[in-house]
Amino acid sequence: MRVFTVDEVKAHSKPDDLFIIVHGDVYDVTEFKNEHPGGKKSTFTLTTITPSRDVTPGLACWGAMSFLERVAGKDATVQFQKYHKDSVLDKYRGKLQVGSLEGKAPPAPKPEPPKPAPAAPAKSVAVSAKTEEDATALEPYGDMIPYGDPAWYQSIVDQRSQYHSPYYNATHAALRKEVREWITSEIEPYVTEWDEARHVPDTIFQQMGQRGYLAGLLGVKFPVEFTDRRVASVPAEQWDHFHELILTDELSRTGSGGFVWSQIGGYGIGLPPVIRFAQEPLKQRILPGLLAGEKRICLAITEPDAGSDVANLTCEAKLTPDGKHYIVNGEKKWITNGIWADYFTTAVRTGGPGMGGVSVLLIEKTHPGVSVRKMDCQGVWSSGTTYITFEDVKVPVENLVGKENQGFKVIMTNFNHERLGIVIQCNRFSRVLYEESMKYANKRKTFGKKLVEHPVIRMKLAQMARQVEACHNWLENIVYQCEKMGTTESMLRLGGAIAGLKAQATTTFEFCAREAAQIFGGLAYTRGGQGAKVERLYRDVKAYMIPGGSLEIMEDLSIRQAMRVHKALGMKL
Numbered sequence: 001m002r003v004f005t006v007d008e009v010k011a012h013s014k015p016d017d018l019f020i021i022v023h024g025d026v027y028d029v030t031e032f033k034n035e036h037p038g039g040k041k042s043t044f045t046l047t048t049i050t051p052s053r054d055v056t057p058g059l060a061c062w063g064a065m066s067f068l069e070r071v072a073g074k075d076a077t078v079q080f081q082k083y084h085k086d087s088v089l090d091k092y093r094g095k096l097q098v099g100s101l102e103g104k105a106p107p108a109p110k111p112e113p114p115k116p117a118p119a120a121p122a123k124s125v126a127v128s129a130k131t132e133e134d135a136t137a138l139e140p141y142g143d144m145i146p147y148g149d150p151a152w153y154q155s156i157v158d159q160r161s162q163y164h165s166p167y168y169n170a171t172h173a174a175l176r177k178e179v180r181e182w183i184t185s186e187i188e189p190y191v192t193e194w195d196e197a198r199h200v201p202d203t204i205f206q207q208m209g210q211r212g213y214l215a216g217l218l219g220v221k222f223p224v225e226f227t228d229r230r231v232a233s234v235p236a237e238q239w240d241h242f243h244e245l246i247l248t249d250e251l252s253r254t255g256s257g258g259f260v261w262s263q264i265g266g267y268g269i270g271l272p273p274v275i276r277f278a279q280e281p282l283k284q285r286i287l288p289g290l291l292a293g294e295k296r297i298c299l300a301i302t303e304p305d306a307g308s309d310v311a312n313l314t315c316e317a318k319l320t321p322d323g324k325h326y327i328v329n330g331e332k333k334w335i336t337n338g339i340w341a342d343y344f345t346t347a348v349r350t351g352g353p354g355m356g357g358v359s360v361l362l363i364e365k366t367h368p369g370v371s372v373r374k375m376d377c378q379g380v381w382s383s384g385t386t387y388i389t390f391e392d393v394k395v396p397v398e399n400l401v402g403k404e405n406q407g408f409k410v411i412m413t414n415f416n417h418e419r420l421g422i423v424i425q426c427n428r429f430s431r432v433l434y435e436e437s438m439k440y441a442n443k444r445k446t447f448g449k450k451l452v453e454h455p456v457i458r459m460k461l462a463q464m465a466r467q468v469e470a471c472h473n474w475l476e477n478i479v480y481q482c483e484k485m486g487t488t489e490s491m492l493r494l495g496g497a498i499a500g501l502k503a504q505a506t507t508t509f510e511f512c513a514r515e516a517a518q519i520f521g522g523l524a525y526t527r528g529g530q531g532a533k534v535e536r537l538y539r540d541v542k543a544y545m546i547p548g549g550s551l552e553i554m555e556d557l558s559i560r561q562a563m564r565v566h567k568a569l570g571m572k573l
Helices: 005-012 041-044 065-071 077-081 087-096 170-197 202-210 241-254 255-270 272-277 280-291 407-441 453-485 487-524 529-545 549-568
Strands: 002-004 017-022 025-028 097-101 297-299 318-321 327-333 342-348 358-364 370-374 386-396
Touching: 002 005, 002 358, 005 280, 017 077, 017 087, 017 255, 025 087, 065 087, 077 272, 087 370, 170 255, 170 529, 202 255, 241 255, 241 280, 241 407, 255 272, 255 342, 255 407, 255 529, 272 280, 272 342, 272 358, 297 327, 327 342, 327 358, 342 407, 358 386, 358 407, 386 549, 407 453, 407 487, 407 529, 453 487, 487 529, 487 549
Parallel strands: 002 097, 297 342
Antiparallel strands: 017 025, 025 097, 318 327, 327 386, 342 358, 370 386
């Protein structure tokens, strides 16, 4: 790529020949100015520097003739940083960069990472860090912002100091790197656009399948019998719950509940009941397409009058006289991904009142009488929240998931997995809010000092960090228990703890969203630009505090379940 002198850049300082310098790189924005959301006219006739709502974040959205007069052909780094994050450059560098400034220092070479230790045996979930060799097995990763990533990401480059963890091995580190590189290059630059469009391209979900990620998000062993897709960095036989944690966590670094739910929201809660409890012919028929990302599924439990109170749902399924079909009538509301789903894992009433009359059916979109309409909600815009109506829908009895009138067990077993997914997402969202706040506080100046130099801002950051770290350590402990316990044991023993953890994670998310908004000020109130993630996540908070069991229900359940379990264990009061 060409090397420019400062004088050569200065020659390109007209509206029809416009170069700028950012971080020592030279960009030709002559044509790109026309892509500004306000159009060319607003870009060159406004008299003040007013960044617009940045639907497509770009270099030209500074948009003002007075600005161009000052920086055309000059170094615009300071002005760029005032309104944008460096991720904007990552998105447009390949299209707009024409060279670099003469004398720009080459990027510092990355230190040689330590050689990874051999992968653990298939049944092992952890590599103990008791020896010197083990202690240097995992390389440092990420931006090294304190508390910006989980503790096990943090190591000192020269290996004199390293965080130790009993939970992770080289395969976990490899997966972390694989997913982050994909998210950084192909997902994160476009999340704002997809959020505004209320839809993530179908090709992204298909990539999730092709990469083997969908097969690893079900809370079970990697289902090799139903798919030939594999995760590149992890042998299928070594896949465990911590790999699923890492995958969900890294997807959540996008800072968009809508994006995460569009990929794993309906899928991650709709398919596990099928793979655990459906009849083999049904699984053989539908799982290959779902795991490949060619078909989609969602969970349909919530109704207009039955949310957390699952036992009182009213969607009815009556068996036909010949015993070959169920006729389903009823409605479902707030169903994630329902607008795109090919299959609905649906809770229906087949018996009397209460939990003893609930069953689960797999209803297919092709069945006559199924209709869907998209709902417009406060947050998670690109998640496809849906209202579903079933009118005399004829469902084969072979589509029964589990046993008739025993669907409550299927649903309750599934709740643990759903809630843990919510916890993972919430905790990473909280980290994102903290990390964005830390970066901004080290850049923004008020009253002659950086924000981070004000004690009140450091206090906010400290409170965010301690809650995130406490939540993450509880999460790792619970995931480890899930790895060691069977499905039934974990459902009985961990249900209360997971409910309590969901309450903790969602309240931490809410707290961090509020504090981040205060640190960013008006930028967190405006869609797009530097505060895009903060504004978006603030809207998403209630989508996590209510679904999967509301905050109040979770707090009560955590104590009731704990009392029940510990009474059986011989609790003495």
